[in-house]
Amino acid sequence: MLNEELENENNLELDAQLEGEETIHEISSVSGLYENWFLDYASYVILERAVPALEDGFKPVQRRIMHAMKEMDDGRFNKVANVIGQTMQYHPHGDASIGDAIVNLGQKDLLIETQGNWGDVRTGDSAAAPRYIEARLTKFALDVVFNGQTTEWQLSYDGRKNEPVTLPVKFPLLLAQGVEGIAVGLSTKIMPHNFRELIKGSIDVLKGRKTTLLPDFPTGGLADFTNYNGGGRGGKIRLRATIEKIDKSLLIIRDVPYGTTTTALMDSIVKASENNKIKIKKVVDNTAAEVEIQVHIPPGISPDLTIDALYAFTDCEVSISPNTCVIIEDKPRFLNVDELLRLSTTKTVRLLERELEIRMGELEDKWHNSSLEKIFIENRIYRDIEECETWEAVLEAIDKGLEPHKPLLRREVTQDDIVRLTEIKIKRISKFDSFKADEFIKKLEDEMAEVADNLANLVRYAISYFEGLLAKYGKGKERKTQIRTFDVVSAQKVAVANQKLYVNRKDGFVGYGLKKDEFVCDCSDMDDIIAIRKDGKFMVSKISDKIFMGKDIIHVGVYNKNDEHMVYNMIYVDGKTGISFAKRFAVTSITRDKEYDLTKGEKNSKVVYLTANPNSESELVSITLQPASTARVKQFDFDFAELLIKGKGSQGNIVTKHPIKKVVQKALGESTRGGREIYYDEVIGRLNTENRGRYLGSFNTDDSILVIFKDGSYELTSFELSNHYDVPNIEVIHKFSPELVVSAVYTEGETKVTYVKRFVVETSTMGKRFAFIPETKGSKLLAASVHPEPKAEIKFQRDKKSDKETESLLLSDFIDVKGWRAMGNKLNYFKIFGVSIQKEEETEVVKPKTGTKIIKAIKVEPRIIQEQPASFFTGDHVVLEIDNLEPVLNLDVDNEQTGDLLKPVKPPKKQLNLF
Incomplete structure (x- = not known):
């Protein structure tokens, strides 16, 4: 701040000294110079290098390439090196940038017809050197891009040539080709769109209909445009390769997402395999005319899980953030693609109108000249000039001869018109055919009427123009990218088990680095781990090499969020009263690294029995009381099936008021939740248990x-x-x-x-x-x-x-x-x-409060379907012997918590077959 004040004071003193004197140079501060220079540079990059113009959809280098190729066009191919040389007359930035831009235009297969090795956007192979490849303008480019009469011209950078300010493109070219550019302080990323859909969209704009454009990528593949946001800022596109499952050991990738290549895709697969994210035997690239990348899977690995893993950990799925930024009136503007299409269509209508006006002017000139010539010859006005001695007299004689016929003309007769009549040769006069002249004039009048009608009905004419483009050039330009809605692939769920989980129960450490301690199970390095301690507290943490989760761990395992089928059966002793409680609970949601209490929270509470049951199995346990207890029956059975499955914070039901010596599992029960309710999402082609899509039924193990x-x-x-x-x-x-x-x-x-x-x-x-x-x-x-x-x-x-x-x-x-x-x-x-x-009848599931599922079919009387138990596999169980529990006082409990028992559902006499 001090430096700025001193600089300002010095400038004021200098200004005072120079006041009244002749100014030789203007004095500017260095900071101001840098600011101006940076703004000039930023403006130049935005307007002249990186961002396309709305009017024609070209960046300056692309526009100059097209102009140079039009000047060279003779219907034959030209060496790209020659095109580069011609373009350098207009673009002073070197041959490399021009060559790259030509290859980019040629690979889009719309404006430039190519010959030779132009590379491959799918594999990333580069084009051959410019001296080996050739190019010429396509018929589409010649029809749509150029018109010298409607082009605005400017001098080139050295003042020797004229170049177009913008080209009169009568097509939404910017949306068809797409563009990407990075300027100073902003960028643009417009996706390519389908040729046929753009034309149909322009027709819809002209008819006043709403348009919804979605990109179409030259590499094909699958795309989810759920969050596309019309191509505006903040949007997102998810792209996936098409993966075909041949058999249990082979997957084939049939295309690559836009913006990546087969080489990059294979590298990402190999990297994921090296990092133990996916398990594959080998990956082979057999790409030729079509993309074919073979992914070989080892025995025992699910191909469906491998597909999910490829989407989660490799470039088989990528995301693109569009940003529709264009130059309008020398300023960058952010739009969406539908606005861009509307502006482009409006511009095309104005260009068509201008072309019609020019054509009408040409026809009127031809009609006027033909009519004058006919009058001049038929009425033999040329004989009136035989006696004229001066040029002025000749012109005056002709004008006088035309005077009676001027009312028949559509505009005034000028001196240039009269001069043009004097230039008619005698041979032409002698062979003049009045009938042919009338026919020619009639033809001109018909065409003028047609042009006038088109001018009066511009929208109809523009629609006809676009329909003509579609019929002439639309064949073979069908959509390549399939529009889908993707599911969200959880990387944690599809990651392969690349680690082994160990636990030191006494010291309370868990991790995959404790290789000398007790082995628990296989896991991945992305899993969450749940650990339940002897004091009834538990915690869920991200797996790591070694993590402390509390001493005296009685259960540890991989935690799956929202898994309602993983049910824990537990008996604990309340530390305050000594009463033993039993509970069944599921842990469906938690905050990571937060400690939770499964007991009533009293000090000295202890867990005496705990099992983890992946399919909500119940069990029958034998409970032995302490010999010193006052209970008459010191051993009895307890059935967990009598308890409802509740949340982790529930208190549980009283088992006994007497101290327990040990609890032993006597028999494993059946699943109390029944089979899994499976739904089929017809949009993404996946199964789920979240009520999305069509209900398929309740599924058990087999x-x-x-x-x-x-x-x-x-x-x-x-x-x-x-x-x-x-x-x-x-x-x-x-x-x-x-x-x-x-x-x-x-x-x-x-x-x-x-x-x-x-x-x-x-x-x-x-x-x-x-x-x-x-x-x-x-x-x-x-x-x-x-x-x-x-x-x-x-x-x-x-x-x-x-x-x-x-x-x-x-x-x-x-x-x-x-x-x-x-x-x-x-x-x-x-x-x-x-x-x-007729398809199968649709069904819907109604879940009553008891938890029993009722299937209701359309037009069918609803009946109860008997629940069938499922048996997947059982989890670990822990038996704790408690020998040194002090006897507790006998307490009178008036209202013991018993919970609501599940009432068995009576099977119907006849099973209803809804399907």
Whole structure:
């Protein structure tokens, strides 16, 4: 601050001395100079290097390349080195930047037609040297980008050439190609969009409809645009590679996310494998015309979990943050893509209007000149100049001869018009054909009327223009990127078990570095660990090499958040009263590294029995009291099945008021939560237990899922939540039962005959597809269902002259259930256009307060389905012998907490088959 004050004082003194004297140089402070220089530099980078203009969608280097190529264009290919040299007349920044920009434009396959090795955006291979590759403008570029009559020109950097300020592009080119640039203080990142969708979007803008543009990437793949935010700031796109599961040991990656390459993708997979994030045998790149990266999986590793791990730990999934920034009137502006499309379409309409106005002017000039010529020759006005001796007299004579005919003209006759008449050659006059002249003028008048009509109906004309572009250039430009909604892959859940968990129970240390202590289980280095101590307190912490979690640990294991099926059965002694309580609880949510108390919180409380049960199993335990207790019965059984499963903070039910010597497990009970309620999310193709999507049913250990694919095959899968299902290729997905009948209608490829078949699934192999229709070329599954009373709607035509008809057919009456390999019965209709079969009835789950699940089917009387126990596996249990507990006073407890017992559900006389 002091330096600034001194500098200001010195400047004031200097100004006073120079006041009244002639100023030779202006005095500026150094800080001011740097500020001005930086602003000039920042403005230059923003306007001249990094950010594209809204008017044509080009950065300056791209615009100059296109202008140079138009000047060179003769229909033949030119060496890129030559194009670079021509462009340097307009772009003073070296050949390297120009060459990179040309390759970038050429790889987008829209404006530049290429010849030679131009590299590959999928693999990251670079293009050959400019002297080896060639380029020319595409027909699309010549039609859409250039028009010298509507172009605004400026001098080039050295003043020797004219270059366009912007090119008159009549297409949303910026959105079609996409662009990325980093300037000073801001950046732009606009995604490429589909050619056909942009044209249809422009038509929608002209018709006043709302547009919703989504990017389409040249590399294909899958994309989730849930948080796209219209391409504006703060948006996010999730991109995934398409991973195909060939079998249990092989995955194939069919494409790469936009912005990455096969080389980078393979490197990320190898790195994840080296860091023990995923387990693979090897990865092989067989990319040629199509991307093909093979990921080989070792035996015993789930391919579905591996797919999730690839998305979680490698470049198979990437995120992009768009930022639509463009230059409008020499200023950067932030928009969204729909606003950009609207502005681009409006600009195109104005350009089309300008072209029509220019064309109208040309036609009017031609009509005027042709009409004057016709009048001049037909009325032989040229003879009036034979006696004229001066040029002025000639002009005056012609003007006088035209005077009677001027009312027929559309504008005044100028001296230039008269001079033009004097230049008509005698040969032309002698061969003048009045009929042809009238025809030519009539043709001009028709075209003028058409142009005038287009000017009066600009929107209609613009729509016709865009439709013409779509018809002429839209073939083969279909969408490459599939629009999906992704699930959130938890890295913690898909990480492989790359560590071993150890515990020192006495000292209270847990971690994967305690290799001399007790082994607990395999885990990953991303897991959370739960540790329950003898005093009834527990804590959840992130696993590490060694962490202190409290002395006297009685249970330690991997903690899974929101796992309602992991139930702990516990008996503890209250330190204040000496009363023993039993409780069943689940730990579904916690704060990491926070200590929780499972007892009433009294000092000297102790846990005497604890088991962890991954599938909420109950158990029967034998309790032995201290010999010194006053109880008459010193040994009795206690059944945990009589307790409700509550939260971790519940007090529990009284077991006994007397001191306990030991508790021993007598028998392991069944799961009290029943099977898992599984839902299928048809948007992302995943299973869940969170009520998202269609309810499939309650699943126990041995249950499975039947998947019928649109290619005429079926597969039995487990109900693991990590399973992946290819939604577009699935016809039916349903809980499997041996009595389930599949009804299908298909066309045999060779004979083109349509068949109906009904069968039960006789195979039991899991994870393998079986084709139930002939595998001949052209065979096609038309429809399939597992509805018990399938009704097919058949659309057919008796002959070419007849109208299309629809007929209903009850398939259970048409054909009996046969083997899954049987051909079925012929469907004797004429030409069939479509078949649809009634799908299985939708169901919804109602959860009453008792916890028993009631399935309610649409149009079906609801009945109670008997709960079936599931048995996955049991957890560890700890038996603690308590020999030195002091006897406690006998207390009268008026209201012992007993809890509500689960009432058994009576099975119905007949099981209801809803599907």
